[in-house]
Amino acid sequence: MQHGQDLFEVHCDDCHEQANPDLKKQPPRLEGLFRSKTLPSGAPATDNQVRKTIVEGLGTMPAFDRRLSEKDLNDLIQYLHTLK
Amino acid sequence: MGRALQRSAVASAATLLLLGAACQPKTKQYSFRGQVLAKDETANELTVKHGDIPGFMPAMTMPYKVKDPGAVEEVEAGDVIVADLIAANQGKDYWLEGIRIVDQSGRKTAEPAAARHILKVGESVPDIRLINQDGMPFHFSDFKGKAVLVTFIYTRCPMPAFCPRLSSQFSKIHEDLAKTPGDYNRTHLLTISFDPKYDTAPVLRRYGLAYLDNHSEGFSHWDFASTNPADMRKLADAFGLQYFEQDNQISHTMDIVLVAPNGTVARYWSSEWTAAELEEALRREAKPAPADSSPGRHGVKG
Numbered sequence: 001m002q003h004g005q006d007l008f009e010v011h012c013d014d015c016h017e018q019a020n021p022d023l024k025k026q027p028p029r030l031e032g033l034f035r036s037k038t039l040p041s042g043a044p045a046t047d048n049q050v051r052k053t054i055v056e057g058l059g060t061m062p063a064f065d066r067r068l069s070e071k072d073l074n075d076l077i078q079y080l081h082t083l084k
Numbered sequence: 085m086g087r088a089l090q091r092s093a094v095a096s097a098a099t100l101l102l103l104g105a106a107c108q109p110k111t112k113q114y115s116f117r118g119q120v121l122a123k124d125e126t127a128n129e130l131t132v133k134h135g136d137i138p139g140f141m142p143a144m145t146m147p148y149k150v151k152d153p154g155a156v157e158e159v160e161a162g163d164v165i166v167a168d169l170i171a172a173n174q175g176k177d178y179w180l181e182g183i184r185i186v187d188q189s190g191r192k193t194a195e196p197a198a199a200r201h202i203l204k205v206g207e208s209v210p211d212i213r214l215i216n217q218d219g220m221p222f223h224f225s226d227f228k229g230k231a232v233l234v235t236f237i238y239t240r241c242p243m244p245a246f247c248p249r250l251s252s253q254f255s256k257i258h259e260d261l262a263k264t265p266g267d268y269n270r271t272h273l274l275t276i277s278f279d280p281k282y283d284t285a286p287v288l289r290r291y292g293l294a295y296l297d298n299h300s301e302g303f304s305h306w307d308f309a310s311t312n313p314a315d316m317r318k319l320a321d322a323f324g325l326q327y328f329e330q331d332n333q334i335s336h337t338m339d340i341v342l343v344a345p346n347g348t349v350a351r352y353w354s355s356e357w358t359a360a361e362l363e364e365a366l367r368r369e370a371k372p373a374p375a376d377s378s379p380g381r382h383g384v385k386g
Binding site: 009018057066067 | 136137138139140141142174175176239240241242243244245247248249251252255282294295331332333
């Protein structure tokens with residue numbers, strides 16, 4: 001779980017958890033991401049959909065393609081499930 | 085100096101607490117360790133290759149301002165240093181303090197700075213062929229008669245203060261210029277990716293649309309382009325852009341170039357700039373009779 005949290009702090013936290021004037025749009029906070037049936041984009045709130053968003057990017061969110069291993073992605077998604 | 089600032093931050097926090105304010109301390113401090121690849125005594129900067137800095141940024145090579153007086157003179161390329169990385173203004177401003185050299189054995193093996201000619205203000209931009217977001221080839225010379233604001237990004241850049249900032253600020257400039265048809269028609273924005281392997285035309289189109297609020301007609305004023313790796317190197321050398329790939333992440337400097345309507349470099353910016361400043365310079369450069377309104381020389385290279 002610690003690995004997922006470390007990845008979250010390095011890759012996600014700066015944009016999703018803090019108001020950042022450098023960004024064109026403030027991205028959604030990620031607490032409770034899997035609580036609703038849909039993601040903020042309207043897509044189903046499933047592991048596969050979140051994985052797709054991380055890997056391919058969405059809107060101004062950069063793609064993390066080729067930068068995170070399968071294990072990284074699994075650990076990160078597992079950590080996202082714990083954010084209440 | 086690091087301790088002094090830390091004390092000052094603690095003092096500020098204590099003061100805020102006394103005042104009952106719900107503010108956060110204005111600075112954050114991170115442990116920093118990395119190898120110096122280059123130094124710039126004039127700018128008081130060190131370019132350092134470092135590992136992950138949890139909560140601030142992933143492993144990267146990039147320039148850092150240094151607060152310690154004389155530290156840049158003492159440090160040499162190849163040295164491994166430790167320091168305090170201080171981040172302020174939500175990470176927008178950051179610098180190193182309390183630098184200590186912990187290993188000098190790399191001094192002799194450090195790569196020398198590449199010998200290259202960075203274009204001076206007034207020199208012509210190389211007429212390199214680029215491919216835009218629609219897969220259409222074009223050249224710099226196609227913009228003759230227009231003032232062009234050029235910057236460099238890669239779409240996978242995860243650092244909000246880097247490529248996302250450049251693109252969001254260019255987006256503001258684009259929206260502002262659209263309100264003034266005269267200036268809009270005399271100017272152009274050009275975002276060039278230095279990651280052509282990944283940033284193909286469809287990827288650039290999707291990226292560009294996000295910054296154009298899905299208004300594809302905006303591409304007529306703002307191109308997102310790439311070129312082949314060899315020409316990208318030529319272009320980077322001409323504009324003083326530094327970038328290199330490491331573990332699928334690209335370390336790079338932030339560079340913005342204003343190209344005059346006659347195809348020559350008019351001005352450079354690297355670190356300190358605002359969208360308003362860029363926009364004003366772009367509008368001024370695009371004016372039909374700029375004889376006595378030459379821009380300043382802020383950030384001039386070479």
